[in-house]
Amino acid sequence: xxxxxxxxxxxxxxxxxxxxxxxxxxxxxxxxxxxxxxxxxxxxxxxxxxxxxxxxxxxxxxxxxxxxxxxxxxxxxxxxxxxxxxxxxxxxxxxxxxxxxxxxxxxxxxxxxxxxxxxxxxxxxxxxxxxxxxxxxxxxxxxxxxxxxxxxxxxxxxxxxxxxxxxxxxxxxxxxxxxxxxxxxxxxxxxxxxxxxxxxxxxxxxxxxx
Amino acid sequence: xxxxxxxxxxxxxxxxxxxxxxxxxxxxxxxxxxxxxxxxxxxxxxxxxxxxxxxxxxxxxxxxxxxxxxxxxxxxxxxxxxxxxxxxxxxxxxxxxxxxxxxxxxxxxxxxxxxxxxxxxxxxxxxxxxxxxxxxxxxxxxxxxxxxxxxxxxxxxxxxxxxxxxxxxxxxxxxxxxxxxxxxxxxxxxxxxxxxxxxxxxxxxxxxxx
Amino acid sequence: xxxxxxxxxxxxxxxxxxxxxxxxxxxxxxxxxxxxxxxxxxxxxxxxxxxxxxxxxxxxxxxxxxxxxxxxxxxxxxxxxxxxxxxxxxxxxxxxxxxxxxxxxxxxxxxxxxxxxxxxxxxxxxxxxxxxxxxxxxxxxxxxxxxxxxxxxxxxxxxxxxxxxxxxxxxxxxxxxxxxxxxxxxxxxxxxxxxxxxxxxxxxxxxxxx
Amino acid sequence: xxxxxxxxxxxxxxxxxxxxxxxxxxxxxxxxxxxxxxxxxxxxxxxxxxxxxxxxxxxxxxxxxxxxxxxxxxxxxxxxxxxxxxxxxxxxxxxxxxxxxxxxxxxxxxxxxxxxxxxxxxxxxxxxxxxxxxxxxxxxxxxxxxxxxxxxxxxxxxxxxxxxxxxxxxxxxxxxxxxxxxxxxxxxxxxxxxxxxxxxxxxxxxxxxx
DNA sequence: AATGAATGAGGCTTCATTCAT
DNA sequence: AATGAATGAAGCCTCATTCAT
Numbered sequence: 010x011x012x013x014x015x016x017x018x019x020x021x022x023x024x025x026x027x028x029x030x031x032x033x034x035x036x037x038x039x040x041x042x043x044x045x046x047x048x049x050x051x052x053x054x055x056x057x058x059x060x061x062x063x064x065x066x067x068x069x070x071x072x073x074x075x076x077x078x079x080x081x082x083x084x085x086x087x088x089x090x091x092x093x094x095x096x097x098x099x100x101x102x103x104x105x106x107x108x109x110x111x112x113x114x115x116x117x118x119x120x121x122x123x124x125x126x127x128x129x130x131x132x133x134x135x136x137x138x139x140x141x142x143x144x145x146x147x148x149x150x151x152x153x154x155x156x157x158x159x160x161x162x163x164x165x166x167x168x169x170x171x172x173x174x175x176x177x178x179x180x181x182x183x184x185x186x187x188x189x190x191x192x193x194x195x196x197x198x199x200x201x202x203x204x205x206x207x208x209x210x211x212x213x214x215x216x217x218x219x
Numbered sequence: 220x221x222x223x224x225x226x227x228x229x230x231x232x233x234x235x236x237x238x239x240x241x242x243x244x245x246x247x248x249x250x251x252x253x254x255x256x257x258x259x260x261x262x263x264x265x266x267x268x269x270x271x272x273x274x275x276x277x278x279x280x281x282x283x284x285x286x287x288x289x290x291x292x293x294x295x296x297x298x299x300x301x302x303x304x305x306x307x308x309x310x311x312x313x314x315x316x317x318x319x320x321x322x323x324x325x326x327x328x329x330x331x332x333x334x335x336x337x338x339x340x341x342x343x344x345x346x347x348x349x350x351x352x353x354x355x356x357x358x359x360x361x362x363x364x365x366x367x368x369x370x371x372x373x374x375x376x377x378x379x380x381x382x383x384x385x386x387x388x389x390x391x392x393x394x395x396x397x398x399x400x401x402x403x404x405x406x407x408x409x410x411x412x413x414x415x416x417x418x419x420x421x422x423x424x425x426x427x428x429x
Numbered sequence: 430x431x432x433x434x435x436x437x438x439x440x441x442x443x444x445x446x447x448x449x450x451x452x453x454x455x456x457x458x459x460x461x462x463x464x465x466x467x468x469x470x471x472x473x474x475x476x477x478x479x480x481x482x483x484x485x486x487x488x489x490x491x492x493x494x495x496x497x498x499x500x501x502x503x504x505x506x507x508x509x510x511x512x513x514x515x516x517x518x519x520x521x522x523x524x525x526x527x528x529x530x531x532x533x534x535x536x537x538x539x540x541x542x543x544x545x546x547x548x549x550x551x552x553x554x555x556x557x558x559x560x561x562x563x564x565x566x567x568x569x570x571x572x573x574x575x576x577x578x579x580x581x582x583x584x585x586x587x588x589x590x591x592x593x594x595x596x597x598x599x600x601x602x603x604x605x606x607x608x609x610x611x612x613x614x615x616x617x618x619x620x621x622x623x624x625x626x627x628x629x630x631x632x633x634x635x636x637x638x639x
Numbered sequence: 640x641x642x643x644x645x646x647x648x649x650x651x652x653x654x655x656x657x658x659x660x661x662x663x664x665x666x667x668x669x670x671x672x673x674x675x676x677x678x679x680x681x682x683x684x685x686x687x688x689x690x691x692x693x694x695x696x697x698x699x700x701x702x703x704x705x706x707x708x709x710x711x712x713x714x715x716x717x718x719x720x721x722x723x724x725x726x727x728x729x730x731x732x733x734x735x736x737x738x739x740x741x742x743x744x745x746x747x748x749x750x751x752x753x754x755x756x757x758x759x760x761x762x763x764x765x766x767x768x769x770x771x772x773x774x775x776x777x778x779x780x781x782x783x784x785x786x787x788x789x790x791x792x793x794x795x796x797x798x799x800x801x802x803x804x805x806x807x808x809x810x811x812x813x814x815x816x817x818x819x820x821x822x823x824x825x826x827x828x829x830x831x832x833x834x835x836x837x838x839x840x841x842x843x844x845x846x847x848x849x
Numbered sequence: 850a851a852t853g854a855a856t857g858a859g860g861c862t863t864c865a866t867t868c869a870t
Numbered sequence: 871a872a873t874g875a876a877t878g879a880a881g882c883c884t885c886a887t888t889c890a891t
Contacts, residue, residue: 038339042252046865056873058867067865125398126336129248132402139403170411173395174388174419181387184394188335192342193349201380209384213419231854255881266856271883458759462672466886476852478888487886545818546756549668552822559823590831594839597811598804604814605803608755612762613769621800629804633839651875675860686877688863697861 025063028053029074030116037119037187041071041127071127072134076141078120082111083145090149097157098211104149105179105203113183113199121180122187147172154214163214178206235273237263239284240326247329247397251281251337281337282344286351288330292321293355300359307367308421314359315389315413323393323409331390332397357382364424373424388416445483446497447473450536453494457539457607461491461547491547492554496561498540502531503565510569517577518631524569525599525623533603533619541600542607567592577634584636598626655693657683659704660746667749667817671701671757701757702764706771708750712741713775720779727787728841734779735809735833743813743829751810752817777802784844793844808836 031053035044046067050057064070086104093100112118128135150172157163182202190197241263245254256277260267274280296314303310322328338345360382367373392412400407451473455464466487470477484490506524513520532538548555570592577583602622610617661683665674676697680687694700716734723730742748758765780802787793812832820827 040250040252040336040340042250043340045863057865058873059871061866062871122335125332125394126250128398128402130250130253135399135402139399143399143403167411167415170408170415171419173392173407173412174416177388177391177395177416178384181391181394182383184335184391185383185387188338189345189349189353192338192345193353197383198380201377202383205377205380206384206387209381209423210419212425213423215422234854256883257881267882268856268884269854272854277882460670460672460756460760462670463760465884477886478852479850481887482850542755545752545814546670548818548822550670550673555819555822559819563819563823587831587835590828590835591839593812593815593827593832594808594836597815597836598807601807601811601814602803604755604811605807608758609765609769609773612758612765613773617803618800621797622803625797625800626804626807629801629843630839632845633843635842654875676862677860687861688877689875691862692875 024055024059025073026077028055028060028063029070029077032070033074033078033116033119033123036071036074036127037123041067041123041130046070068131071131072137075120075124075134075138078117079112079142082108082117083142083149085111086149087145090152097153097160097162098214100153100156101150101175101210102207104153105207108179109199109203118183119187122184125184146176150175157214161216164216166214175210179203234265234269235283236287238265238270238273239280239287242280243284243288243326243329243333246281246284246337247333248401251277251333251340256280278341281341282347285330285334285344285348288327289322289352292318292327293352293359295321296359297355300362307363307370307372308424310363310366311360311385311420312417314363315417318389319409319413328393329397332394335394356386360385367424371426374426376424385420389413444475444479445493448475448480448483449490449494449497452490453498453536453539453543456491456494456547457543458611461487461543461550466490488551491551492557495540495544495554495558498537499532499562502528502537503562503569505531506569507565510572517573517580517582518634520573520576521570521595521630522627524573525627528599529619529623538603539607542604545604566596570595574634581636583634586634595630599623654685654689655703656707658685658690658693659700659707662700663704663708663746663749663753666701666704666757667753668821671697671753671760676700698761701761702767705750705754705764705768708747709742709772712738712747713772713779715741716779717775720782727783727790727792728844730783730786731780731805731840732837734783735837738809739829739833748813749817752814755814776806780805787844791846794846796844805840809833 028049032044032049035049035052038044046060047057049070050060060070064073085107089103089107090100093103112120124135124138151168154163154166154168154171154175158165158168182197182199185197186199238259242254242259245259245262248254256270257267259280260270270280274283295317299313299317300310303313322330334345334348361378364373364376364378364381364385368375368378392407392409395407396409448469452464452469455469455472458464466480467477469490470480480490484493505527509523509527510520513523532540544555544558571588574583574586574588574591574595578585578588602617602619605617606619658679662674662679665679665682668674676690677687679700680690690700694703715737719733719737720730723733742750754765754768781798784793784796784798784801784805788795788798812827812829816827816829
């Protein structure tokens with residue numbers, strides 16, 4: 010019994026994330042305002058009223074969607090960083106692999122698009138996301154860049170700006186796949202995209218050979 | 220007399236773009252669904268009903284916002300491309316400058332964010348945008364990459380994928396400034412961002428020196 | 430000049446009835462509330478604002494439509510009645526002929542349907558119509574019935590009720606042709622309808638032959 | 640338990656006809672366009688939104704009002720017709736009695752006025768009404784007339800036209816009582832009206848005695 | 850006299866939220 | 871815990887009316 014909690018209980022504990030999963034999918038697809046709670050409930054296989062047993066309001070649901078979303082990946086990234094030993098560009102590659110495995114191929118891949126679209130309407134959530142995801146993510150990349158420069162692997166760069174430049178193609182890939190790529194053809198092969206990008210980045214960061 | 224057409228008339232001709240300008244600003248800020256036509260009207264200094272003298276519906280207004288927005292810049296880009304003579308990376312720089320002057324520093328800068336957020340909800344407009352902006356924009360960059368490769372300036376690359384990688388940081392800058400950068404600090408200096416990016420790009424594309 | 434008033438003047442004087450004619454047609458077709466003044470104006474070939482030069486409001490236009498409509502026919506009927514000499518059933522026939530010529534085949538034919546539909550919404554106009562059309566019309570028919578009874582042509586009848594029964598098929602023909610007959614097939618040949626009805630009426634009113 | 644389904648459920652099943660009843664009353668009184676759904680809801684003792692749980696739109700409510708309205712009476716009439724044996728004029732009397740009991744003294748009495756007023760605005764509903772009520776009603780009366788002629792009770796008549804003539808006073812009584820009679824005095828005693836009419840009709844149809 | 854651009858009150862409709870079952 | 875009927879605030883849109891030209 011202690012090993013198999015009753016299915017009802019398991020269900021009950023699983024409910025909130027079933028609900029946020031449904032909400033995430035629809036928020037990403039249609040935007041927050043255009044998503045109806047009735048549709049969220051239907052997608053999660055419950056009734057409209059049930060949503061309110063777990064979330065106080067539509068906005069609370071939105072917050073939960075974002076907060077459940079991405080932080081674990083950042084934490085993992087920080088641990089990869091801490092443990093890494095050796096070539097810095099390889100470190101960047103590992104961070105990217107980790108990011109892609111933990112987000113890129115999961116439903117969370119839609120979160121950046123969602124945050125971009127709704128940032129203005131939810132300053133509080135945006136603040137949270139900024140502190141817990143963006144700041145820490147930029148910190149990771151910044152630390153890697155400085156490590157590479159310190160070790161003489163990368164050429165000298167204005168780190169704060171370079172962070173944004175380095176992250177941009179990854180973010181853009183996520184956003185693109187969550188928006189236009191879904192409607193129009195333009196499928197984009199993420200593997201090739203990331204390979205081309207990492208190649209470009211390696212050459213672009215590399216200290217000029219004498 | 221010919222110099223002063225009735226102010227009534229002058230107004231009537233100017234109205235549509237006054238209205239789309241107001242709508243663009245609010246659509247970008249809040250998203251389509253969360254924008255109230257009453258606020259659009261107020262921002263344009265007219266009453267709610269006046270909107271309907273010029274646009275049949277909220278959706279028609281959205282379409283007009285997108286369609287009026289960006290195409291001229293693409294056309295200019297094509298003409299720059301056609302006339303260019305000489306170094307290909309310099310060509311990329313000119314295209315970027317033109318893009319930035321025509322969009323980056325104008326209210327149209329918000330359109331990519333808007334399209335990303337609403338693509339799913341307006342397949343028809345998305346189709347239009349894809350055909351008239353994205354396809355042509357990708358064509359331009361692709362032609363430039365091939366030109367550089369043909370002239371031995373750039374190393375060999377899978378063009379179709381490289382296009383997306385090359386454009387991503389520019390798009391992301393626009394999107395970023397239209398969303399989170401507006402709420403949170405992280406101001407991003409576009410001049411420095413673009414300089415760092417172009418530097419990275421130049422090194423990344425360059426054919427390996429022997 | 431006195432014989433040919435300037436076309437502008439003629440136009441000006443003709444305007445009100447051009448407008449009520451247009452309004453009548455649309456009010457009958459769609460009902461008062463569902464008729465847009467813009468459509469009335471368009472049908473009369475003027476602009477929306479012009480309506481307000483002649484009528485204070487939509488309701489005033491409605492009143493004018495009704496008031497211009499039918500009274501002349503009633504007056505004519507009263508004069509026919511006064512001059513008639515001889516067979517009473519023939520009198521009824523003449524009244525009907527006059528009614529049909531003055532209303533049945535004119536645009537005014539739609540007025541009964543219009544009054545029936547809008548009576549509740551315009552008590553004042555209804556009052557007017559009742560006093561000036563219905564009461565006088567019933568008076569005419571009532572007088573004819575009494576004349577026929579007094580002359581021993583018609584059998585004895587409760588006049589007040591018989592009036593309504595006698596008028597009903599005529600009214601119904603007008604109403605029918607202004608409503609369902611226009612949408613659905615069921616064309617109804619008024620000539621035959623009236624003939625059958627008058628025949629029925631004649632036999633129905635006739636004093637039983639001994 | 641089987642006797643008391645939850646009051647919730649009982650209510651839910653009763654709602655649609657509570658709503659159409661309220662709507663019928665107001666549509667007849669004011670016309671479709673001039674009736675506000677808020678008033679319909681208030682008359683049914685529910686809120687505006689509740690209407691939309693049962694009907695998709697104002698127009699759908701209108702359709703339901705008409706479709707729920709009258710058909711049963713026609714069906715009953717057809718069964719009376721089939722079972723009748725004997726004098727044909729007596730058959731007409733029974734049909735009328737049935738009509739009056741099933742419509743004339745019920746709220747459905749307003750439907751003919753409503754259809755007459757709105758026929759043009761709802762061609763689809765008009766079509767439905769024509770097929771299901773008018774055509775079948777005319778069929779009934781036509782069959783009765785032919786029966787009477789075949790049995791030598793009625794004189795020879797052009798049936799198709801006579802149908803309309805025969806029905807007209809009944810329809811007109813319904814329409815009249817739903818419109819002007821409500822506002823103005825002219826109360827009309829239906830009992831006397833129908834008696835006078837049936838008397839007129841009997842004599843009018845009767846084969847001339849030799 | 851005539852126009853038609855502009856207004857804004859008012860109605861239909863949607864949907865987040867509540868609550869009796 | 872779960873439901874889904876009911877609510878009513880809020881937004882899109884229409885159209886009678888006004889008024890500068």
